[in-house]
Amino acid sequence: MSYGAGIWGMVEHKKLNSVQNRACKLFLGLKRNSPNLAARGDMGWTSCLTKQRVEVLRLFCRLKCLSNDRLPVMISNWSSRRSKSWEKSVEAMIRNLNVSHICNVDNISKSHMNPLKRHLFQIDESKWFQDLWNDDKNPNGNKLRTYRLFKxxxxxxxxxxxxxxxxxxxxxxxxxxxxxxxxxxxxxxxxxxxxxxxxxxxxxxxxxxxxxxxxxxxxxxxxxxxxxxxxxxxxxxxxxxxxxxxxxxxxxxxxxxxxxxxxxxxxxxxxxxxxxxxxxxxxx
Known part of the structure; x- marks a missing residue:
């Protein structure tokens, strides 16, 4: 599903989330109305958006490490002249991820990929926990009242x-x-x-x-x-x-x-x- 995500993976796609959630439930034997958080939690899968962002950062790092006479770099430099180019979108995404303690846009390299991946996975896990303990969307009581005690x-x-x-x-x-x-x-x-x-x-x-x-x-x-x-x-x-x-x-x-x-x-x-x-x- 993430083929080519280095290009298009900066935003969330609900259809991809649906496919992943359906795959989790199908393997575990859960019903359609079973909580997505529990299905993804027991499978231990990161979100599609996090996987997409990893691919975006990997491609961005690769371009930064190539010499200026390489065709992909020449195309990248040409396209970056546009106000809404892919490069500017990636740079904005990096700034929004608050990874200044790891690297910044100007000095990012392949050596930063593992720390960046760990940071993204930590953000994903924190978001998963917040949703797990959020009772605002469950007027009849959270289905996961027991699940979140041991997970x-x-x-x-x-x-x-x-x-x-x-x-x-x-x-x-x-x-x-x-x-x-x-x-x-x-x-x-x-x-x-x-x-x-x-x-x-x-x-x-x-x-x-x-x-x-x-x-x-x-x-x-x-x-x-x-x-x-x-x-x-x-x-x-x-x-x-x-x-x-x-x-x-x-x-x-x-x-x-x-x-x-x-x-x-x-x-x-x-x-x-x-x-x-x-x-x-x-x-x-």
């Missing part, structure tokens, strides 16, 4: 890329982490008409508010699965049973000491049981 950096998650999980396991984990599973009442009743109040989105088995935390560590319907999962977590932390429910779910969904396939298998088993009993109730 601390914009890096690939082991269950998504490092371990080759079967698609059904990867999907179950991604849906739970992103807060977009329709099986959990706090998400399912979000879109009811009129919207169901938060305190009425209760678990069909124990009448407590059904959140991701309740589903994963509290509900008695899955007590036997919880027991096996907690045993696995106890092997890595002897204090696991003394943790609060919130601390438990954070540890379960962020631990890198337990095989992601093991955790994903328990999550999938819980979803399968819930789906079976809910379907049985509807049939009867």
């Amino acid at each position: 601390k950096d914009l890096k690939p998650e082991p269950y998504a890329l490092s371990h080759f999980l079967p698609r059904h396991l990867r999907k179950a984990t991604a849906l739970l982490r992103s807060g977009s599973s329709d099986l959990i009442m706090i998400e399912k009743l979000r879109y009811s008409h009129p919207p169901t109040p938060l305190n009425c989105r209760t678990c069909p088995f124990c009448l407590e508010i059904e959140t991701e935390t309740h589903f994963l560590v509290e509900c008695d319907m899955y007590s036997d699965i919880h027991f096996e999962l907690f045993q696995e977590m106890h092997k890595t932390d002897n204090n696991f049973y003394n943790l609060s429910p919130k601390e438990k779910i954070i540890m379960i969904l962020s631990s890198d000491l337990v095989n992601p396939k093991t955790i994903s298998s328990y999550i999938y088993e819980m979803f399968s049981r819930r789906n079976y009993y809910m379907s049985y109730n509807y049939r009867t």
Whole structure:
């Protein structure tokens, strides 16, 4: 998608963002209305705009390092006479990025590319975090209220890329982490008409508010699965049973000491049981 981005990549293109978000969700097994921030966060992908800007800077550095008798430099010098040339746009972009501590427009070179890339990635990650904690656009409550408790950096998650999980396991984990599973009442009743109040989105088995935390560590319907999962977590932390429910779910969904396939298998088993009993109730 970024072919030739050194020329056209100074501005954001929403269609490219849509393609990238769709690719993330397709691989993770998420739905179209799943949060883009969670999908991109678990894949650990930088934004398209950041990748485009890296290509722009790389081309600009390359031109600066060529001798004046080279054809690309001659063309660049000729085009820079225009008031809205590519060179002037790049120079304005560099000034707006606040990279004076790394280099300036006049002395930029290939040796500055790695520091510039790190700076751009840091800006991208900071923007991602700001959006993650922004509740202004979510009148019914942020879907990512649980996700942002355990997701601390914009890096690939082991269950998504490092371990080759079967698609059904990867999907179950991604849906739970992103807060977009329709099986959990706090998400399912979000879109009811009129919207169901938060305190009425209760678990069909124990009448407590059904959140991701309740589903994963509290509900008695899955007590036997919880027991096996907690045993696995106890092997890595002897204090696991003394943790609060919130601390438990954070540890379960962020631990890198337990095989992601093991955790994903328990999550999938819980979803399968819930789906079976809910379907049985509807049939009867």
